[in-house]
Amino acid sequence: MRVTQSMLTQNSLRQLSTSYSKMGKLMEQLSTGKKISRPSDDPVVAMKGMYYRTNLTELEQYKRNLSESYSWMENSEAALDHVQSVMHRARELVVQGSNETYSSEDRQAMAKEIEQLKHDFVQVANTQVAGKYIFNGTAIDKPRITDANDPTSVSTENSPFEVEVSRGIKLQSNINTENVFNKDMMEIWNGLQSALETSDTDALKDLMGRFDNAADTVSAERSELGARYNRLEMVDNRIGYQEVVATRILSDNEDADIEKVITDLTSQESVHRASLGVGARVIQPSLLDFLR
């Protein structure tokens, strides 16, 4: 084959520009830290990238939802703890009050304390977290008990407040309010108060049974909340783990392997230098230079 100067220079130019484009690609990978900059670089990586990103976003969101759940449950737990200690104190008072050795003045004093405890109970029932009433089912904009002296003012809302913690998995974040802050409980409080005021020990004993039942229910509700809290922690752990995996997969999928890119770049640089050197030699003196 006949080879002319222009063919050599043309070829050498083309090699140079190919080499430049390869270096450009590597430089781009190095500066963005990504394997691909447009889908056509690698369609599969691009498609997977979209999917993994969505996956990661979802996990981040579920974590955010979880923290909301935590807030509800921890506040409910604290409130139930308080309810139990209030009821504990009330029981002491009632046991004392039903004892015949106390005078009616003493019972009056006890009635005063029971009243305070009742108000305390109502206050707990109307606990607000970030402006939301957490013990009124899904009617979170309304207080549970509007009038401490009127048992019928207790709301009957009991819907679960559910939070999505994984795709399609919802976890109840509030307690079954009806088991703790109910009409019956308020009747007991008011009954206790008036029985002490009137020194009606028979009624006291009668109420005591109902009171103990209620205390049992509260205790059961607290255990259930604890169990649900455990479940929440488990979900949290799992999502935390999934997030780590998702981040790693996303990174594996589209992040450039920097060591490899730098190595490739270095070797491409030497190739480029070589082709520049060759280019310089290709433009040779012609026969003309030797003719006299």
Added chain:
Amino acid sequence: MRSTFHSLEVARRGLVTQQTALQTVGHNIANANTPGYTRQRVNFEQTEPYPAPSLNRPQIPGQIGTGVEAGSIQRVRESFLDIQYRGENNKLGYWESRADSLQKMEGIMNEPSETGLSTTLDRFWQSFQDLAVNPTNAGARSVVRQRGLAVSETFRFLSDSLTSVQGDIKNEMDVTLKQVNALSEQINNVNKQIGEIEPHGYLANDLYDERDRLVDELSQLVNIKTTQVGTGGSPSALAEGKLTIDLVDDSGRKIGNLVDATTLKVNSLSLDYRNDTELVDGYSLGDTSFGIGSMQASGKLRGLIDSYGFMEGNTEKGLYPDMLNHLDTVAYEFAQEINRVHESGWSISSMETGEHTAFKFFEFKNTDITAGNKKDAAKLFTVSADIVQSLDNIAASGYNKGIITTGEFLGYNGVENISVSVQSTVDAAGVQQFTYTVYDAAQSPKQEMKTSGNFASLEQLGQGLSEEFTDESGNSSVNFNLDKVRLEDVSKGNFINIDIPKVGQVGGRVGDGSNAVALAEVKARSLQLNGVSTTFQNYYESVIGGLAVDAQEANRLSHNSETLRLSVDQRRQSVSGVSLDEEMTSMIQYQHAYNASARMITLTDELLDKIINGMGIGGR
């Protein structure tokens, strides 16, 4: 008897011919870097020997040579390589323009990234999740609205950008068309000039070069075939004649003349557009019109038409119309599904009045958009006026898979905690029928209280169910509206459960975020999109995947055809390119021959001098 001056004449011919060759060498060297230049060669020919055979020929021992002449000056070119080159150039034109269009499209879609449609939809989903957890929070509602606006802006931006690039491609197409016609015109002019030169026996080498260059250029734009047409007069045997340029289809069959060498006329090429869609419908060559189908996949013009879009029957085809169609489908179906769920939920404003009002979340600026006509859905996509007007119109509560319950529950046969299940059955004849069952949910497990007969449609079932719940005077107290229920949710083993846990209002609760969760789930819900059962997420991923594979193919093929073209060009250069070394060698060769011829004259001169001045003195 031969002439005394015979040798002088032979040497003179040598001188003149070598000089001609040297001039050609000079021409070659001067044009070493001229694009499209083909090296030229002087064809040396012996002149007729003496004597010519005839009766009165001189009686000499044999014929003796009379020297040399420049027979012709010829281009060194291989026309077969030209055909190959033009074939590859044609493919390159197509793939290059296609790769270019796809590259622009990739830039617009910008996936995967933190700013593409996919991320915008993810953010929209997130905002609903946040709303589900904080249904009363005005901040969360505001974020939902803003993210909704972002979704609509992204749809509009993508659609507008694609349309604007499509417009640019149209301009490029018009410019390319002008180029085709200008090249045809130029080739025709060269044909004319050649037609004037060749009859005189000359070779129009430089015009041939010019014409080949123009044909090369034309071959990148459209698929062509060239045919030589001889000129009249007495042309040289090496004459290349005039060229007819035909537009051909992919199998090489002639479609029509671009340049007619016989009549020296040019047929101009033009594109025809469909009126309503403004897409390419066909093309005309001179006065004849052709369907676009006959212009097969090759050449830059066809590449641009493929990108811009063309009509196949009544369907829009092409890269940009396809992508716009995908976007419109996603936009339309997404809006429909979001609206269906949103309309079935309870907004704060509805809860305040106790009356269920169905608010759309998204709407289209133009109401012409329907399931049958989704065109421009993405361009006209917008958040509905209701949502823009008030955040309280966002329906976050009360999701029952589309069943809207309104009114007041007064108990059912004395039971205050019930659950209603709606499902469908298919009878022996394959007809779908619907039933409902009412359960007493206070019992554990829940006890069946009543199972209805079969209803022919969901609407009738809704009526039947509404009549089941009445107040003392027998009027319906709870109303069930099943307009927004998807058939899939009650068929194929699926059923809908509505729990009514206590007497009272059956509408949404302010703290209930179930509809917000349902709205968030729309993104991942399986739906029929363009006849494929898939989710928005997957559909969009597959659209981007398709684009990526397309672009990758175009890049690869454009690179391949460029390599092939280059290799053919190398071979062509190998034949036709000027090599300076070679020219130098020839130059020395011709120079020496020239010098030798000159010496021959000196020698002959000396011989004659001897004869005239040295032999005897008789003449003096």
